[in-house]
Amino acid sequence: MNLVSIRIITEDVKGLVNFYEQVTAMSALQYTDDFAELQTNSVTLAIGSTKTLQFFGAEEVAKAAQNxxxxxxxxxxxxxxxxxxxxxxxxxxxxxxxxxxxxxxxxxxxxxxxxxxxxxxxxxxxxxxxxxxx
Structure with a gap:
């Protein structure tokens, strides 16, 4: 088994992507307005909007800015x-x-x-x- 991704759920994908691009000096891959990834050699940091929660069955499955x-x-x-x-x-x-x-x-x-x-x-x-x- 390999850990391949950690996903942060946010209400501000653009803001969080900009922050992580600044601190990591890496460019994110922005697939849609609601989903982006920063890929490293060992793991991917995914950033998804709260809108993506519907694909996991419920909007309450995760809450932004609560970690x-x-x-x-x-x-x-x-x-x-x-x-x-x-x-x-x-x-x-x-x-x-x-x-x-x-x-x-x-x-x-x-x-x-x-x-x-x-x-x-x-x-x-x-x-x-x-x-x-x-």
């Missing part, structure tokens, strides 16, 4: 470089500046415009680097 449990994580080459590049842009979204975590990753934590928690991290310690290669 307070999951963290969307991106491994980056150098968290400090990313923070230098995005610092001004992230000011209103920032939760934590780059910080070395007890498990050996340096982490930059912020929220997207819908309130979803996002972590950009880089393994720094020997143990963290070893784990990241598995």
């Amino acid at each position: 307070r449990t999951a963290i969307i994580e991106f491994r980056v080459q150098d968290v400090d470089d990313v923070y230098r590049r995005l610092g001004d842009f992230l000011k209103t979204y920032l939760i934590q500046e780059p910080t070395l975590m007890p498990w050996g990753n340096k982490s930059l934590l912020f929220r997207d415009p819908d309130g979803n928690l996002v972590n950009f991290f880089s393994p720094l310690t020997e143990e963290a680097i070893k784990r990241s290669k598995n």
Whole structure:
């Protein structure tokens, strides 16, 4: 089994796509006004409008801007470089500046415009680097 996609449901696809394109420096594939994807080497971040919920059987199956449990994580080459590049842009979204975590990753934590928690991290310690290669 492989995890291939994480989908965020939003009322503002265009705004969320623009945000993720800015922070990842990647271009999204916009299939319709209601659905887009950011494709990485390992997983796809899909962004769907609340209108797409009808295809899953009910509009109440998910609610936009209600996530307070999951963290969307991106491994980056150098968290400090990313923070230098995005610092001004992230000011209103920032939760934590780059910080070395007890498990050996340096982490930059912020929220997207819908309130979803996002972590950009880089393994720094020997143990963290070893784990990241598995």
